[in-house]
Amino acid sequence: MSAYYPMMVNLSGKRCVVVGGGPVAERKTLGLLDGGAGALIVVAPRATAQLEKLAAAGSIALRRREYRDSDAEGAFLLIAASDDRALNARLAEYAESRGILVNTADLGDRGSFITPSVVRRGELVIALTTGGASPALTALLKRKLDGEYGPAYERFVDRLHALRKRVLAKVGDPGLRASVLRLAAEELPNRETWDDFGNAGKQVPDELEIQHWMIRLLEAAERGR
Ligand SMILES: C[C@@]1(CC(=O)O)c2cc3[nH]c(cc4nc(cc5[nH]c(cc(n2)[C@H]1CCC(=O)O)[C@@](C)(CC(=O)O)[C@@H]5CCC(=O)O)C(CC(=O)O)=C4CCC(=O)O)c(CCC(=O)O)c3CC(=O)O
Numbered sequence: 604m605s606a607y608y609p610m611m612v613n614l615s616g617k618r619c620v621v622v623g624g625g626p627v628a629e630r631k632t633l634g635l636l637d638g639g640a641g642a643l644i645v646v647a648p649r650a651t652a653q654l655e656k657l658a659a660a661g662s663i664a665l666r667r668r669e670y671r672d673s674d675a676e677g678a679f680l681l682i683a684a685s686d687d688r689a690l691n692a693r694l695a696e697y698a699e700s701r702g703i704l705v706n707t708a709d710l711g712d713r714g715s716f717i718t719p720s721v722v723r724r725g726e727l728v729i730a731l732t733t734g735g736a737s738p739a740l741t742a743l744l745k746r747k748l749d750g751e752y753g754p755a756y757e758r759f760v761d762r763l764h765a766l767r768k769r770v771l772a773k774v775g776d777p778g779l780r781a782s783v784l785r786l787a788a789e790e791l792p793n794r795e796t797w798d799d800f801g802n803a804g805k806q807v808p809d810e811l812e813i814q815h816w817m818i819r820l821l822e823a824a825e826r827g828r
């Protein structure tokens with residue numbers, strides 16, 4: 604059993620390469636795009652319709668042929684998702700020897716990282732894994748979290764972010780600052796208000812609304828001292 608260290612990696616401007624073009628490669632490719640991968644190359648003689656669509660839209664560069672080592676040149680990250688076990692094993696070794704982060708879809712702990720399940724709500728990212736013990740459980744828990752943390756969280760986190768910037772600029776006392784920001788986070792959207800909140804669209808938080816929120820929270824924090 605391996606122990607894993609979770610990180611959130613910034614992929615903007617980083618070259619990422621996926622080897623394979625089946626449903627698994629497709630899922631990993633979509634995950635990389637959601638994660639902001641800059642230059643994304645997919646290499647496979649056969650690719651799913653969705654991967655072909657992404658190529659036609661210019662979101663990925665699809666090389667419709669077998670993998671060659673030159674494909675991995677300059678890569679920051681590589682995903683070995685072909686159905687050729689020997690190739691995936693060789694890719695893991697090749698990438699590791701060159702300091703390229705590598706994931707193997709069929710040989711979990713042979714790579715340098717594994718891919719978690721992810722629920723995204725704007726800047727809120729919930730990632731989970733069983734470390735290879737049960738990907739089926741990972742997928743099940745993701746569906747539960749997806750229901751638990753609805754679309755309203757995106758706007759809520761946007762507003763928390765705007766509030767935090769304002770509080771950091773305006774409130775000098777670090778203790779008071781922390782109290783205000785903790786109180787704000789405790790105002791989680793609840794099930795009754797979800798729909799209103801979520802359906803209000805992805806508005807940019809209103810300056811005045813944030814200012815009023817900060818004043819209300821400051822008063823509550825002062826009262827709590
Ligand atoms: C080690 C790891 C390496 C890696 O891929 O990074 C790995 C390995 C393998 N998966 C296999 C099978 C399945 N994988 C899924 C689903 C997912 N697998 C994912 C990750 C991981 N899979 C990493 C561990 C993560 C963890 O444990 O938490 C998810 C979370 C993320 C993603 O892939 O993007 C994604 C859910 C996405 C979502 O829904 O959000 C399902 C369920 C389904 O399809 O519904 C099944 C069938 C049921 C079952 O087997 O449990 C097999 C056997 C293949 C075979 O039989 O040939 C191997 C090979 C092996 O065990 O070594």
Ligand SMILES: NC(=O)C1=CN([C@@H]2O[C@H](COP(=O)(O)OP(=O)(O)OC[C@H]3O[C@@H](n4cnc5c(N)ncnc54)[C@H](O)[C@@H]3O)[C@@H](O)[C@H]2O)C=CC1
Nearest residue numbers: 623624625626627628646647648649669670685686708709
């Ligand atoms: N990690 C995970 O979540 C899961 C992993 N798997 C494993 O992932 C592997 C891939 O699964 P699928 O996408 O369903 O397979 P698939 O058989 O649908 O697709 C395999 C892809 O690999 C490509 N390929 C084969 N040889 C290649 C080469 N030399 N160079 C470049 N591409 C090549 C094929 O053209 C095809 O696009 C399977 O071997 C399976 O063991 C399966 C299910 C889940």
